[in-house]
Amino acid sequence: MSSTATVARRELVALRRDRLLVVLLGFLAAVTLVSVIVGAAAFRAQLEAYQLYVQQLEQSGSSTRAAAPRLFPLQLLRGSVEYVEILGALFAIVLGYGAVATEKYRGTLPLLLSRPVGRFALPLGKLAGIAGIWLAVVVALTVLWTAAIVGIGSASLGPADLGRILIVGAFSWLYLVFWSALAVALTAVTSRLSLGLILAIVIWLTFVLIIPQLGDTMDPDNQVPGGLFKALEIDSSSEAAVIAHFATFEELRNFLESASPTKHFERLAFAFLGIDDDFNQKPIGVVWSGIWGYAVAIAAAGVAAVAAAALVTTRSNLQRTRS
Amino acid sequence: MTAAIATERLTRVFGPVTAVDGLDLEVAEGEIFGLLGHNGAGKTTTVNMLTTLLPPTGGGASICGRSITADAAGVRRSIGYLPENVRFYDNLTLGENLRFFAELSGIRRPEGRIREVLRLLDFEGPYGQRVGTFSKGMRQRVGIAQAILHEPKVLFLDEPTSGLDPEGVRTLRETIVRLNREFGITVFMNTHLLTEVTKTCTSIGILRAGRLIHSSSLAETLAAFPDEESLEAVYFRLESQPVP
Numbered sequence: 001m002s003s004t005a006t007v008a009r010r011e012l013v014a015l016r017r018d019r020l021l022v023v024l025l026g027f028l029a030a031v032t033l034v035s036v037i038v039g040a041a042a043f044r045a046q047l048e049a050y051q052l053y054v055q056q057l058e059q060s061g062s063s064t065r066a067a068a069p070r071l072f073p074l075q076l077l078r079g080s081v082e083y084v085e086i087l088g089a090l091f092a093i094v095l096g097y098g099a100v101a102t103e104k105y106r107g108t109l110p111l112l113l114s115r116p117v118g119r120f121a122l123p124l125g126k127l128a129g130i131a132g133i134w135l136a137v138v139v140a141l142t143v144l145w146t147a148a149i150v151g152i153g154s155a156s157l158g159p160a161d162l163g164r165i166l167i168v169g170a171f172s173w174l175y176l177v178f179w180s181a182l183a184v185a186l187t188a189v190t191s192r193l194s195l196g197l198i199l200a201i202v203i204w205l206t207f208v209l210i211i212p213q214l215g216d217t218m219d220p221d222n223q224v225p226g227g228l229f230k231a232l233e234i235d236s237s238s239e240a241a242v243i244a245h246f247a248t249f250e251e252l253r254n255f256l257e258s259a260s261p262t263k264h265f266e267r268l269a270f271a272f273l274g275i276d277d278d279f280n281q282k283p284i285g286v287v288w289s290g291i292w293g294y295a296v297a298i299a300a301a302g303v304a305a306v307a308a309a310a311l312v313t314t315r316s317n318l319q320r321t322r323s
Numbered sequence: 324m325t326a327a328i329a330t331e332r333l334t335r336v337f338g339p340v341t342a343v344d345g346l347d348l349e350v351a352e353g354e355i356f357g358l359l360g361h362n363g364a365g366k367t368t369t370v371n372m373l374t375t376l377l378p379p380t381g382g383g384a385s386i387c388g389r390s391i392t393a394d395a396a397g398v399r400r401s402i403g404y405l406p407e408n409v410r411f412y413d414n415l416t417l418g419e420n421l422r423f424f425a426e427l428s429g430i431r432r433p434e435g436r437i438r439e440v441l442r443l444l445d446f447e448g449p450y451g452q453r454v455g456t457f458s459k460g461m462r463q464r465v466g467i468a469q470a471i472l473h474e475p476k477v478l479f480l481d482e483p484t485s486g487l488d489p490e491g492v493r494t495l496r497e498t499i500v501r502l503n504r505e506f507g508i509t510v511f512m513n514t515h516l517l518t519e520v521t522k523t524c525t526s527i528g529i530l531r532a533g534r535l536i537h538s539s540s541l542a543e544t545l546a547a548f549p550d551e552e553s554l555e556a557v558y559f560r561l562e563s564q565p566v567p
Contacts, residue, residue, distance in 0.1 A: 003427055006426040006427055010415070013419065065457065107410030111424065111469065114375065114376060115424065115427040116397075320375075
């Protein structure tokens with residue numbers, strides 16, 4: 001077995017036995033389930049309100065046709081995706097930090113570094129172990145998502161729906177690996193215990209919470225619950241015409257959001273799950289052609305973080321510690 | 324006899340501090356060499372350089388003929404190392420910890436070798452126990468086990484008896500002597516327990532402020548000071564002499 005595989009296997013075993021990790025992932029699974037339950041209840045409420053409205057129209061003898069709400073089962077996963085992008089990223093940072101900090105600050109490093117292991121065996125082994133854990137988590141989450149939609153949402157899913165869930169699962173994995181690799185790199189390169197963790201959390205705060213929040217606040221459609229344009233009964237084509245008058249503002253808003261890998265992940269996931277109205281009920285190919293840029297951005301961020309982690313996790317950086 | 328460890332003007336500088344200053348030293352194959360010195364004398368820095376954990380800032384050294392700078396990987400294959408205050412992966416069992424270090428040392432299918440080493444150390448019982456539950460003495464035995472798994476030619480021990488109770492010290496001493504006599508492993512140990520040096524080492528060196536002020540066989544050292552009763556007295560006499 002190569003040194004990289006040996007390190008990866010040890011990392012997997014250690015993570016599997018880490019009680020904190022089990023609690024965190026259990027929490028992620030629980031909130032995911034709760035979000036689907038809440039989503040399903042909201043769907044039912046919307047349907048009941050719509051049916052009541054139609055009934056009242058019929059009773060009053062009105063010939064007006066009420067537009068049915070555009071409900072799509074995969075939209076139930078909105079909350080789950082948001083938990084992955086916020087909580088999942090935070091847990092990924094904790095995982096990446098722990099993988100390096102335990103070696104660096106708890107005394108196992110001299111034993112490791114006195115072995116004939118290759119330059120990249122340690123970082124790549126650790127990253128492979130972490131990626132393996134995230135793969136298991138994401139597989140469990142996709143099974144949970146599917147089961148929750150079918151069991152709680154009482155919806156039937158076709159092969160295309162399962163394909164969409166799998167695509168979102170795959171990019172969730174990439175997104176989580178990105179945050180773990182970033183934490184590995186920061187913990188390796190900093191010389192004080194917790195400094196890498198603090199830096200990673202500052203980056204998480206900036207790119208997961210602040211920038212997306214700024215973008216959402218600047219979005220005119222978010223100023224009214226349910227959407228400004230919907231409230232004003234402005235259709236999609238007219239909405240585009242209105243927004244065209246604020247092109248610079250929109251560009252600025254888009255630029256801000258584009259700086260966040262979290263926003264790329266959210267846009268991609270929302271498109272495939274039909275949460276984004278523009279892609280609701282559209283074939284996977286059409287969705288893909290509309291959002292491939294986000295997919296490339298997430299993949300590039302993941303590759304860059306892994307490469308950075310591999311390059312900065314050197315013997316000298318690992319040994320550079322100050323109390 | 325060929326030198327298992329040879330250093331030439333080996334130097335390590337940390338900013339304004341010279342931790343090891345032009346160390347010239349030879350340890351012959353089959354010796355148990357004790358490097359003595361007060362705290363801060365440069366003992367651990369010397370071991371860190373010889374085990375390739377720390378690059379020297381001047382001079383050089385070789386272990387079994389391999390340069391610590393030009394052939395660091397070769398040196399790592401030739402040595403076993405037990406650092407001071409050694410820690411292991413607490414949530415892995417003894418067997419899992421040893422398997423990990425054995426595989427990193429390039430041993431394929433290491434189970435047989437692990438059992439053999441544990442039998443040698445009379446330490447087979449806790450094979451399936453997590454290391455996090457082990458006492459300090461048991462951890463030191465794990466440390467010795469991981470250090471000799473790959474049958475190294477030279478064993479580096481940094482303050483190996485630190486924190487051990489008298490029984491633990493005796494067991495470790497016997498193990499070191501046995502490894503040296505039965506398997507011909509050259510041992511290089513840092514220590515400041517002079518009674519242990521007397522009972523274990525065949526040759527000694529004394530470091531003061533990064534400089535080697537004495538290096539000789541234990542017997543020759545004691546013979547050179549016939550009026551002194553113990554190694555401790557000899558040590559303090561050598562320590563009080565001016566640095567050459």
